[in-house]
Amino acid sequence: xxxxxxxxxxxxxxxxxxxxxxxxxxxxxxxxxxxxxxxxxxxxxxxxxxxxxxxxxxxxxxxxxxxxxxxxxxxxxxxxxxxxxxxxxxxxxxxxxxxxxxxxxxxxxxxxxxxxxxxxxxxxxxxxxxxxxxxxxxxxxxxxxxxxxxxxxxxxxxxxxxxxxxxxxxxxxxxxxxxxxxxxxxxxxxxxxxxxxxxxxxxxxxxxxxxxxxxxxxxxxxxxxxxxxxxxxxxxxxxxxxxxxxxxxxxxxxxxxxxxxxxxxxxxxxxxxxxxxxxxxxxxxxxxxxxxxxxxxxxxxxxxxxxxxxxxxxxxxxxxxxxxxxxxxxxxxxxxxxxxxxxxxxxxxxxxxxxxxxxxxxxxxxxxxxxxxxxxxxxxxxxxxxxxxxxxxxxxxxxxxxxxxxxxxxxxxxxxxxxxxxxxxxxxxxxxxxxxxxxxxxxxxxxxxxxxxxxxxxxxxxxxxxxxxxxxxxxxxxxxxxxxxxxxxx
Numbered sequence: 015x016x017x018x019x020x021x022x023x024x025x026x027x028x029x030x031x032x033x034x035x036x037x038x039x040x041x042x043x044x045x046x047x048x049x050x051x052x053x054x055x056x057x058x059x060x061x062x063x064x065x066x067x068x069x070x071x072x073x074x075x076x077x078x079x080x081x082x083x084x085x086x087x088x089x090x091x092x093x094x095x096x097x098x099x100x101x102x103x104x105x106x107x108x109x110x111x112x113x114x115x116x117x118x119x120x121x122x123x124x125x126x127x128x129x130x131x132x133x134x135x136x137x138x139x140x141x142x143x144x145x146x147x148x149x150x151x152x153x154x155x156x157x158x159x160x161x162x163x164x165x166x167x168x169x170x171x172x173x174x175x176x177x178x179x180x181x182x183x184x185x186x187x188x189x190x191x192x193x194x195x196x197x198x199x200x201x202x203x204x205x206x207x208x209x210x211x212x213x214x215x216x217x218x219x220x221x222x223x224x225x226x227x228x229x230x231x232x233x234x235x236x237x238x239x240x241x242x243x244x245x246x247x248x249x250x251x252x253x254x255x256x257x258x259x260x261x262x263x264x265x266x267x268x269x270x271x272x273x274x275x276x277x278x279x280x281x282x283x284x285x286x287x288x289x290x291x292x293x294x295x296x297x298x299x300x301x302x303x304x305x306x307x308x309x310x311x312x313x314x315x316x317x318x319x320x321x322x323x324x325x326x327x328x329x330x331x332x333x334x335x336x337x338x339x340x341x342x343x344x345x346x347x348x349x350x351x352x353x354x355x356x357x358x359x360x361x362x363x364x365x366x367x368x369x370x371x372x373x374x375x376x377x378x379x380x381x382x383x384x385x386x387x388x389x390x391x392x393x394x395x396x397x398x399x400x401x402x403x404x405x406x407x408x409x410x411x412x413x414x415x416x417x418x419x420x421x422x423x424x425x426x427x428x429x430x431x432x433x434x435x436x437x438x439x440x441x442x443x444x445x446x447x448x449x450x451x452x453x454x455x456x457x458x459x460x461x462x463x464x465x466x467x468x469x470x471x472x473x474x475x476x477x478x479x480x481x482x483x484x485x486x487x488x489x490x491x492x493x494x495x496x497x498x499x500x501x502x503x504x
Contacts, residue, residue: 090115090135100124108132108155116142116157120150128155130181136161141169141190151176158207159184163218166190167204170197183207187218188239191226199231206238214262219244223251231256241266242283249273263288264302270295284308286329288315295322305332306355312337313354319344329354335376338363345369351376360385360453368393368455372462380415382453390455394462402460409460414452 093114100106101122108114108128116136120126120143132155136142142159143152150172157180159167166187168177173195180202182188188204191197204220206212220236223229226248235257236242242258245251246268254276258264264280265287267273273292277299280286286302289295302313313329316322319341328350329335335354336346339361349371351357357376358368363385371393373379379395382388392408400409418441423429 089113093134094118097124097126116159117144118142119144119146121146123147123149125151125153126155127151127153130154130156132156133158136167139165141166143168145170145172145175148172148174152178152180154179156181157183159186160207162186162208163216166218166222170194173197176200177202184218184239187222188220188236189222190218191221191223191229193224194226195228197223197226197229199229199234201233202235204234204236204239210238214240219266220258220261223248227251235259236261242280245270245273252276253278258283258286266290267292267295274298275300279303280305282307284311285315286313286332288317289319289322290315290317291319292322293320295319296325297327298323298325299327301328301330302332303328303330309333312359315339316341316344323347324349328352334359337361338366342366346371350374356381360388363388367391370459373397380453381417385453388453390453391457392459393455394459395455398455398458400458400460407460408457410457412454412456413458414449414454417452 091112091114093116096106097118097120103123105125105127108126109132110129111131113133113135116134117138117140118134134142134155135158137160139161142157142161145152145168150170152168153176157167159165159182163186166189167182167184168180168189170177170189170191171194174197175194176198177189178198178200182202182204184204184206185208189199189202199221206217208216217240219241220239221231221234221243222241223231223245224247226245227250229245229248229251231243231251231253233255234243237259239261241263242261242265243253243256244263244266245253247270249269249271251270251273253265253267254274256265256278258278258280259282261280261283263285264283265275265278267275267288268290269292271293272295274296275287275289275298276296278287279300280302281304283302283305284307286305287297287300289297297314297316300314305311305313311332312334313332313336314324314327315337316324317337317339319338320343322344324336324344324346326348330350330352332354334356335351336349336358338344338346338358341363342365344366346366346368347370351371352374354376356378357373358380360366360380360382361384363382364387366388368388368390369392373393374396379397395413398409398413400411400413402408403410
């Protein structure tokens with residue numbers, strides 16, 4: 015009888031128990047039921063087994079939780095006392111693999127050096143590192159700034175300071191300079207560390223200068239922040255060899271007379287380079303690609319720019335390659351303007367000179383509104399077929415850019431589907447109203463790379479002479495062969 019009761023109880027327990035992969039987990043209700051139907055010893059054993067299972071689970075879970083807690087609450091070495099204890103001009107070499115507590119204030123000349131394994135962490139709503147002295151150098155380590163806008167990872171108010179080779183992860187700004195002349199900011203990596211869904215008001219700029227002249231900003235890689243490099247009222251700056259990714263404006267400059275923006279690369283920004291309110295500035299050798307994520311995206315924007323040189327840049331795959339507004343007396347030369355929806359767009363632009371630029375595979379080569387006295391000469395347009403009578407590499411026919419297609423799609427964007435269709439080309443050829451005001455290149459290049467120089471013309475004449483000589487030799491050979499064959503047949 016007891017055996018039957020045990021077997022029956024075992025079946026009932028088997029039905030009530032739940033298992034995965036043959037391992038059954040008993041609950042307290044099963045124990046109470048067994049205790050009521052079986053002998054008292056079985057209930058105690060069941061309870062003991064349950065408690066042992068809980069103990070094993072706690073032994074597994076608690077160490078993991080402890081490890082996570084230790085990681086979150088890791089010991090931070092105070093750095094401010096170390097800085098306070100040294101004299102001016104000291105060199106502090108931070109210990110490899112150590113994490114230091116921010117924020118810190120540097121109020122005397124010194125050098126702070128570390129490698130990538132050294133980290134300064136700041137959770138306060140102030141700058142992780144505040145430099146309030148001249149002749150301070152930071153090099154090599156990592157800064158994690160968890161304070162939000164407007165605080166920066168590094169805030170500089172002194173002059174002649176150097177920040178080189180830092181890795182900065184910020185939820186605010188990266189490097190912030192105010193009234194800080196002659197700074198060198200080189201080869202730093204600056205990344206946005208906040209939420210990817212953060213709005214523009216929550217983000218700071220990667221490098222931000224105000225009233226800071228004679229600065230050098232070179233070799234930095236910046237991504238995900240508001241503006242990659244922002245300069246305002248900071249004259250005679252050199253911005254070169256930087257890489258800007260996924261920002262609002264890769265390079266944003268205002269009132270930086272006498273500055274140079276050279277050999278920078280920008281991709282997937284709203285605007286690659288925004289140059290505003292400047293004179294006597296050089297923008298050269300930059301590459302801005304794939305600025306097309308916004309209706310206002312453009313490779314280079316020149317707004318209120320005067321007496322400046324825009325040379326040897328590449329703007330490719332943007333909504334607008336180069337946007338020139340309210341700007342005058344600029345030299346725009348030797349730029350590659352490729353695969354943009356609009357190559358060059360001018361609004362209230364006057365007296366600018368366009369020479370030796372290359373317009374290739376743009377939907378609309380150029381457009382102009384209320385822009386006059388701009389000179390276009392010697393540019394290459396792949397959509398133009400000219401006539402070169404004197405073989406100097408320049409067309410004897412001008413290229414007047416027909417605004418028909420642009421005007422049509424501005425009224426109805428659906429007409430973009432008919433771009434370069436036979437019907438659209440036919441209608442465009444019929445349109446000639448106001449042709450005298452169209453943007454016109456008086457002497458466009460026939461082939462890429464042709465120049466108007468006399469040396470090129472001489473080379474062309476030499477090649478023509480050589481081709482003529484070869485032609486005469488071939489003609490003589492053919493004539494001799496025909497005479498010989500004729501005599502042979504007779």
